[in-house]
Amino acid sequence: MIKNKTQLVRRALFTSWMAGAVLVGAQLSQAALSVTRLTPPSTLFSSGNPNPPIISRFLPGQRFDIQATVSPDAGQMIGGAQFSVDGTVIPDTVTFATANAAGQPAGSVVISVRAYANIIAAVHTLSITATQSDNQVITATGNFEVVPITPTTWGAKNVIIMIGDGMGIAHRTAARIMKNGVALGKAKAPLSMDLLPFTGTVTTHSLNSIVTDSSPGASCYATGNKANNNQHGVFPDDTTENGDNPRVESIGEYLHRAQGRSLGIVTTTDLFDSTPGAFGSHTQARTAGAGICDEFFDERNATGLTVLMGGGRKWFLPNTTSGSGRTAATDYVIPASVATAWGIPAGVVDPGRDLLGEFVADGFTYAPHSTALNDVSPTTTKLLGLFNFSNMNVAKDKIDGRRNGGGTNVVDDFGFPDQPMLDEMTDKALAVLSQNPNGFVAMIEGGSIDKQAHLMDSDRWMIDAIEFDRAIERCRQFALAHPDTLVIVTADHECGGANIIGASRVTHTNLVARAATGQGTNQLRNLVVGTLDLAGFPKYTIGADGYPETTDIDFRMLIGYACNADRYEDWITNPKPLQNASHGILTPPLNMIPGYPQNPLERDTVGNYFVTGQIQDAIATHTASDIVLSAMGRNAAVFGGVMDNTDVFFKVMQVALGDAALRQELMERFGNPGIVAINGVTASGASLGLQGSSGGEYSLQATTDFQTWTNLLTTPNLPATFLDTDAPGSFYRFYRLRWH
Numbered sequence: 001m002i003k004n005k006t007q008l009v010r011r012a013l014f015t016s017w018m019a020g021a022v023l024v025g026a027q028l029s030q031a032a033l034s035v036t037r038l039t040p041p042s043t044l045f046s047s048g049n050p051n052p053p054i055i056s057r058f059l060p061g062q063r064f065d066i067q068a069t070v071s072p073d074a075g076q077m078i079g080g081a082q083f084s085v086d087g088t089v090i091p092d093t094v095t096f097a098t099a100n101a102a103g104q105p106a107g108s109v110v111i112s113v114r115a116y117a118n119i120i121a122a123v124h125t126l127s128i129t130a131t132q133s134d135n136q137v138i139t140a141t142g143n144f145e146v147v148p149i150t151p152t153t154w155g156a157k158n159v160i161i162m163i164g165d166g167m168g169i170a171h172r173t174a175a176r177i178m179k180n181g182v183a184l185g186k187a188k189a190p191l192s193m194d195l196l197p198f199t200g201t202v203t204t205h206s207l208n209s210i211v212t213d214s215s216p217g218a219s220c221y222a223t224g225n226k227a228n229n230n231q232h233g234v235f236p237d238d239t240t241e242n243g244d245n246p247r248v249e250s251i252g253e254y255l256h257r258a259q260g261r262s263l264g265i266v267t268t269t270d271l272f273d274s275t276p277g278a279f280g281s282h283t284q285a286r287t288a289g290a291g292i293c294d295e296f297f298d299e300r301n302a303t304g305l306t307v308l309m310g311g312g313r314k315w316f317l318p319n320t321t322s323g324s325g326r327t328a329a330t331d332y333v334i335p336a337s338v339a340t341a342w343g344i345p346a347g348v349v350d351p352g353r354d355l356l357g358e359f360v361a362d363g364f365t366y367a368p369h370s371t372a373l374n375d376v377s378p379t380t381t382k383l384l385g386l387f388n389f390s391n392m393n394v395a396k397d398k399i400d401g402r403r404n405g406g407g408t409n410v411v412d413d414f415g416f417p418d419q420p421m422l423d424e425m426t427d428k429a430l431a432v433l434s435q436n437p438n439g440f441v442a443m444i445e446g447g448s449i450d451k452q453a454h455l456m457d458s459d460r461w462m463i464d465a466i467e468f469d470r471a472i473e474r475c476r477q478f479a480l481a482h483p484d485t486l487v488i489v490t491a492d493h494e495c496g497g498a499n500i501i502g503a504s505r506v507t508h509t510n511l512v513a514r515a516a517t518g519q520g521t522n523q524l525r526n527l528v529v530g531t532l533d534l535a536g537f538p539k540y541t542i543g544a545d546g547y548p549e550t551t552d553i554d555f556r557m558l559i560g561y562a563c564n565a566d567r568y569e570d571w572i573t574n575p576k577p578l579q580n581a582s583h584g585i586l587t588p589p590l591n592m593i594p595g596y597p598q599n600p601l602e603r604d605t606v607g608n609y610f611v612t613g614q615i616q617d618a619i620a621t622h623t624a625s626d627i628v629l630s631a632m633g634r635n636a637a638v639f640g641g642v643m644d645n646t647d648v649f650f651k652v653m654q655v656a657l658g659d660a661a662l663r664q665e666l667m668e669r670f671g672n673p674g675i676v677a678i679n680g681v682t683a684s685g686a687s688l689g690l691q692g693s694s695g696g697e698y699s700l701q702a703t704t705d706f707q708t709w710t711n712l713l714t715t716p717n718l719p720a721t722f723l724d725t726d727a728p729g730s731f732y733r734f735y736r737l738r739w740h
């Protein structure tokens with residue numbers, strides 16, 4: 001069968017060393033039998049390095065797809081393939097699909113095993129062996145790790161993950177200065193997020209860049225694994241289809257499958273946006289809004305989704321309805337093999353779908369505005385809130401609408417005068433999610449801190465950070481009242497390279513006069529910008545609603561951007577936000593309303609102070625700097641130091657799953673036939689095959705009854721001695737073994 005063993009060994013080594021570095025990135029003009037991608041990603045495959053960092057890590061039992069892309073020699077085909085883990089062939093069905101992405105040589109295929117899981121905590125070797133039509137064989141090897149859960153006395157029944165999108169450390173500081181002020185060098189009061197006792201920093205890089213976007217930024221928290229930019233809940237692949245990428249089971253799916261917990265997703269953005277999307281969908285196209293929102297509903301029985309609130313109503317209305325944003329191009333389908341393996345619907349391209357109607361028919365209480373949200377019964381168990389066609393209006397504009405009334409505010413122009421604040425949405429979400437005695441995971445996002453930092457609208461993102469902090473206070477109070485709750489507050493990345501330059505040296509009246517001169521740099525920079533001791537302590541007055549009475553104060557705080565686009569700056573609060581091009585029905589008339597600029601370059605032109613952008617784009621963008629994470633509640637002390645964003649997932653799950661009683665339930669569901677935690681031993685739950693080092697002592701934890709384990713331990717093949725166990729009678733048991 002094998003024609004030339006030497007050649008094959010050479011090819012395998014070549015593939016293992018070079019695939020990631022050269023073949024994937026380069027033009028694949030010359031076909032040669034090779035494995036060009038092995039998923040989950042590993043440095044063992046991409047660069048031949050078996051050492052840490054182990055790129056792809058999973059919880060015991062967490063499901064993920066295994067995939068390889070294999071290209072044949074010219075004129076040949078790939079005829080068969082199998083995957084092995086630690087040398088044992090995975091018995092599951094292997095499926096083939098054409099690798100139709102640009103640059104793939106003729107005959108290239110993606111080969112998959114779907115919804116694989118491994119319960120043994122260890123670094124595992126993954127190999128693909130593929131056979132070409134002339135019987136040549138190619139192999140390649142990578143690795144992944146299964147991370148153990150350490151038993152603890154107490155666990156967290158409820159997990160609240162709060163994400164201030166784009167919220168770097170400067171965004172936090174600016175919000176604190178604006179809200180609380182500084183006296184003689186001391187903050188007059190902390191933000192609520194400052195009151196969380198445990199703090200660390202988080203690195204935010206994505207699978208394919210030091211600078212992440214919000215999809216992998218959120219996906220790392222939701223799945224524990226890196227994703228490419230623009231993709232969430234999946235690993236990259238070599239096909240053009242959006243719904244067929246290798247999936248990774250998310251926090252909601254895992255906790256719902258294991259323990260029947262509920263999932264809540266709450267955001268101030270359009271619900272299809274990356275951060276909410278990553279907690280309830282899997283796609284390589286973060287912009288496919290109809291598909292992402294369809295998936296929220298179609299896969300609700302997998303994720304346990306019972307609360308969904310934010311903007312984005314346009315995706316929930318049939319395309320025959322005014323305001324709908326649904327199109328065939330943004331919809332989704334999933335290959336039958338994926339749907340079957342994961343136990344989910346395959347999806348349909350149905351732009352005419354009445355998704356809102358389906359949510360309601362399924363028993364969701366629907367709140368279209370703040371008044372309806374207030375009226376939602378405390379005993380409601382499923383809640384959908386859609387408060388705008390696209391992104392909700394930002395906190396400044398919602399507050400202005402509440403303060404002024406009269407129908408002439410920004411929120412009136414947008415057609416949604418009665419939108420809730422994030423703290424109000426948070427209160428209702430926690431009340432509904434608390435109905436589930438099994439507990440819940442909630443993702444609550446202050447989404448427009450990022451969006452307004454992109455637009456370099458400093459006052460708007462500062463006020464949104466204050467809105468986010470008020471929602472944090474609600475979660476803090478919930479956790480104080482429910483000690484079995486973990487709260488983490490973090491960001492997915494920094495946005496804008498925003499920072500606090502200092503403060504204005506002039507009064508607001510004076511600033512307005514200087515802007516009117518049109519003498520740009522001299523008037524608005526040289527005579528206004530106060531750095532160091534010239535900055536002093538800006539003093540904002542906070543209204544009874546918790547927000548600044550005005551941001552146009554004398555001697556105001558000044559913000560600059562390191563990752564900025566070209567803009568004009570006059571430091572004065574922009575009276576109107578930018579147009580929202582994704583708003584749906586109101587976009588054309590909104591375009592006509594004076595005062596809604598289309599991009600930052602249309603603002604503040606009179607002052608003629610031009611700030612040259614350091615990037616070519618029309619808006620500022622994300623930076624690669626670390627962000628802050630704060631935590632409180634059950635076992636929150638595990639959050640500290642410098643963490644990778646994927647570490648956060650495993651720390652959250654350690655807290656959520658460490659509890660002995662909760663673990664028991666997990667084991668019942670995953671421990672087939674019961675091996676769950678095995679210290680240093682590799683084993684296959686399906687075959688009861690165990691391996692250990694000679695002389696090593698291992699502890700095993702199992703849910704099966706004593707008789708099963710007696711049978712196992714008297715198996716002639718098992719090279720181990722049964723030392724002892726914990727007291728008989730407990731439902732799950734610890735065993736101690738010494739290997740021969």
Ligand SMILES: [Zn+2]
Nearest residue numbers: 166214450495
């Ligand atoms: Zn962003």
